[in-house]
Amino acid sequence: xxxxxxxxxxxxxxxxxxxxxxxxxxxxxxxxxxxxxxxxxxxxxxxxxxxxxxxxxxxxxxxxxxxxxxxxxxxxxxxxxxxxxxxxxxxxxxxxxxxxxxxxxxxxxxxxxxxxxxxxxxxxxxxxxxxxxxxxxxxxxxxxxxxxxxxxxxxxxxxxxxxxxxxxxxxxxxxxxxxxxxxxxxxxxxxxxxxxx
Numbered sequence: 001x002x003x004x005x006x007x008x009x010x011x012x013x014x015x016x017x018x019x020x021x022x023x024x025x026x027x028x029x030x031x032x033x034x035x036x037x038x039x040x041x042x043x044x045x046x047x048x049x050x051x052x053x054x055x056x057x058x059x060x061x062x063x064x065x066x067x068x069x070x071x072x073x074x075x076x077x078x079x080x081x082x083x084x085x086x087x088x089x090x091x092x093x094x095x096x097x098x099x100x101x102x103x104x105x106x107x108x109x110x111x112x113x114x115x116x117x118x119x120x121x122x123x124x125x126x127x128x129x130x131x132x133x134x135x136x137x138x139x140x141x142x143x144x145x146x147x148x149x150x151x152x153x154x155x156x157x158x159x160x161x162x163x164x165x166x167x168x169x170x171x172x173x174x175x176x177x178x179x180x181x182x183x184x185x186x187x188x189x190x191x192x193x194x195x196x197x
Contacts, residue, residue, distance in 0.1 A: 013181070014182035014184075015179055015181070016110070018176065019107055019182060020107075020108050022115075022172055022173055025169055026100050026101075027101055029162075030104060031101075033100065034094065034101075036159075037089075037093035037097055040086045041086065041090040041094070044087045046081075048074060048078070049074065049077050058070070058073060061147045061151075064146070066145060066147055068144060068145065068146070072143050072144060073144070076140060079142065079143065080139045085139065088135065089136075090132075092128020092131075095121060095125070096124050096125025096166070097121070098121065099120055099121020099122075099124070100121045100170070102114070103115060103116070107173060111183075112180075115170050115173045115174045116174070118170035119171055122166040122170050126166075129156075130156075133155070137153055139152075140152035140153065
């Protein structure tokens with residue numbers, strides 16, 4: 001005899017843990033983006049990079065035989081700065097980071113608008129990152145060679161993949177049926193009528 005338990009077994013139930021897990025991941029990604037944004041904005045404010053910075057950056061490529069001079073790297077840095085590469089990427093990642101952080105907090109509190117805010121930030125980071133990384137790529141092709149030139153290109157791809165993953169993560173609670181049910185349940189307004197005698 002069927003008592004309705006089979007129907008209940010396949011019923012879609014609200015998922016309260018999923019959106020909160022996504023929220024934590026969004027906050028962690030936002031902190032990572034904020035660190036990259038800060039590094040870019042710091043470099044945007046420097047007309048020239050220090051010899052210590054260049055020695056650290058060029059140590060491994062030069063050990064592999066690239067023989068990139070400090071002057072060549074300085075020219076690369078100046079061209080990226082003149083074309084606002086650091087500024088574009090830094091500002092877009094900074095805005096994306098702020099939106100992701102705020103969105104993550106709201107999503108953790110089971111507010112679906114948090115996903116929308118984080119998604120908008122991810123899209124800003126994605127498109128700003130593409131434009132900024134094109135500047136880096138062009139400057140690297142002009143002034144650098146070998147592995148460090150390839151690294152500039154690969155970093156652009158990595159930035160695009162990370163921001164795309166960030167956007168997909170923010171979108172997930174909006175398209176998941178169990179998460180939407182959890183949002184409805186968490187944000188349900190209950191009217192309490194005061195009965196007076």
